[in-house]
Amino acid sequence: MTKKEIRTLSLSEVQFRNSDKQDFIGVIAGYAVVFEKASQNLGGFVEYIRPTAFDDVDMTDVVALYDHDFGNVLGRTSAETLKLNIDNQGLYFELSIPDTTVGRDVYTNIRAGNLQGMSFGFTVVQDDWQSGTDGVAIRQVETIGELYEVSVVAMPAYQDTTVEATRALQNSTHKQKMLMLLDMYEKENQR
Known part of the structure; x- marks a missing residue:
């Protein structure tokens, strides 16, 4: 039996957008997994995590959670509220945050900088272990079996992870709207 594992990643930037849908308060985006970046001890x-680790992983029903708690669901790929995409950096996500108590709390805490990381729950099919020079072993995850969930967390294991903020700003009308919202947000915080 393959054991389920959980890893967390740091978010250095988080992207926010207003949602066109009434049941959602906004969208966050970033990297839930990064390739070839060291975790914390x-x-x-x-x-x-190797760039080929997700090659055969079925991501049709992955859930987005707050702090790995299945009672705090934020989205799901099968519901199209969570979108996952593999690129050369890692596993990129876009998550429509629901207008729920948990959703509002998570969204507010991300904007405030209180929640700064992403995590993921998975199983490993193949890995490679090596001895490190400082006595700390090095594990290379070669193949992931299942990806169960991605989670917004407070304490990430991958501190060097960055979030790409430019993808959603490619549409100039959307970019103008985002800049206006950010300007309004900054003005409110200066009061």
Whole structure:
């Protein structure tokens, strides 16, 4: 039996957008997994995810959670509220945040900088272990079996992860709207 594992990633930037749908308060986007970046020490080992690790992973029903709690669902790929895409950096996500108590709390805490990381729950089919020079083992995750969930978290394991903020701003009308909203947000915070 393959054991389910959980990893967390740091968000250095988070993208916010207003949602066109009434049941959603906004959209966040970033990287839930990054390739070839070292994790924090995970209890005697440091981990890297290979770019080919997700090659055969079925992502048709992955859930987005707050803090790995299945009672705090934020989105789901099968509901098209969570979108996942593999690129050369890692596993990119876009999540429409629902207008729920948990959704509003998570969205507010991300904007405030209180929640700064992403995490993921998965199983490993193939990995490679090596001895590190400092006595800390190095684990290379070669193949992931299942991706169960991605989570917004407070304490990420991958501190060097960055979030790409330009993808949603490619549409100039949308970009103007975002800049206007950010300007309004900054003015309110200066009061």
